[in-house]
Amino acid sequence: MQCECELPTSYKNRPIEIYSFVDPLCPECWGLEPVIKKLQIEFGNHIRLRHLMGGTLDYWNSSFQKRKGFSSKEDVAKRWEITANRSGMSCDGDVWYEDPIQTPYIASIAVKAAELQGKSNGVRFLRKLREELFLQKQNITKLDVLIGCADEAGLDVEEFKKDLQSESAVKAFQCDVKTTQEMEVNQLPSLVFFSDTSDEGIKITGMYSYEIYVHILEELLGELPRKCPPPPLEYFLKKYRFVATKEISEVYNLTERDVEKHLKKLVLQQKVERVPVKHGTFWRYNGGADS
Structure with missing residues (x-):
């Protein structure tokens, strides 16, 4: 049986496939949301975006404790405040004082459980998780918070609760982690752009201006498609x-x-x-x- 996370082999009606490696707890991933929205609005007919949960133990350790100078919850909270000021997307680091997160992978598994009800449901659920965490200071690894997000995202809550405990959600998360490792993604967020004209993708890590991502699309497509204007x-x-x-x-x-x-x-x-x-x-x- 072919693993769902394996690289696509055909792009007939989707010339550009974008793998977005994120983690619900990553403030930089949250900070990239405005750019993602604009890409989808202006080039939605030419791209297909797929979110993969890219959190690994190495990532969480480096982000929350061991590397990059972050050795305590105070340092993580400070990082969130810095990211908020840089990205324009609010991150309230006080959650690390009030209700610090101990088991970060649970949030990623919850996203995969939501996706079992459809990709669009998974996207809405991921958004709700981020809003609860970064704006409301809610610990999104707690069951009651996850269920509340599922309800607000319009999911079948009873089905979500079953899927959250299922082997399917865990395997889907493991599949994402495997792809993360195979593509040597070691920092989040990372976007990997694939086209039907090249066997290898173009990977860009971190937060950049919108123009950088448009340049990559132009490079892969040969010419930039006509942009769709934003709606009213x-x-x-x-x-x-x-x-x-x-x-x-x-x-x-x-x-x-x-x-x-x-x-x-x-x-x-x-x-x-x-x-x-x-x-x-x-x-x-x-x-x-x-x-």
Whole structure:
């Protein structure tokens, strides 16, 4: 039986396949969200994005304890605050003082359990996990928090609870870890771009400006496809429901001040709620359910 995580052999209708190696607890991965959204909006017809849980024991040890100068929860919390200021995506490091995470791999297994209900459900669940962790300071390795995220993401909660304890979710996570090792991904986030014109992918590690990723697409495709314009702002908010000022400013090429101006009318119409967080602002759409 072929492992689901093996490299694709055909790209007929998807010229660029992007493997996104992330971890729910990685603040830099969270910080890359605005760029990912923009790539999907502008080049959604030319790319296919796949999230792989890239956390390994070596990664967690280096991130939380042993390497890069992080030797305590205080150092991890400081790293989160620095990342928040750099990326524009709020990370509240106080969770490491209030309810420090002891078993980080559980969150990754939970994502794979959610994906058993479909890839789109897995993506929504991953987003909810990140919001709970980075904004609400919730320990996303606790069962009650995971179940709450599953409910908010629209999953079948009873099915999720079964899958969370299943061998299938563990094997799916192990498959992701195997791919991470085979591709020699040792830092998160990492994006690996594959095309049908090359047997080897282009790997880029860390957070970079949007233009860097567009340049890679152009290099792989030979020429840059015509970009799709972003949708009307209210449609964007309706689709994603809860987004950061940074995500809006990235997608629409607006300053943060301009974002505030554009959303003022929707706030007055009570379609959108302004949600201050530790670093910056998020916006919640209340104008009706998405169709």
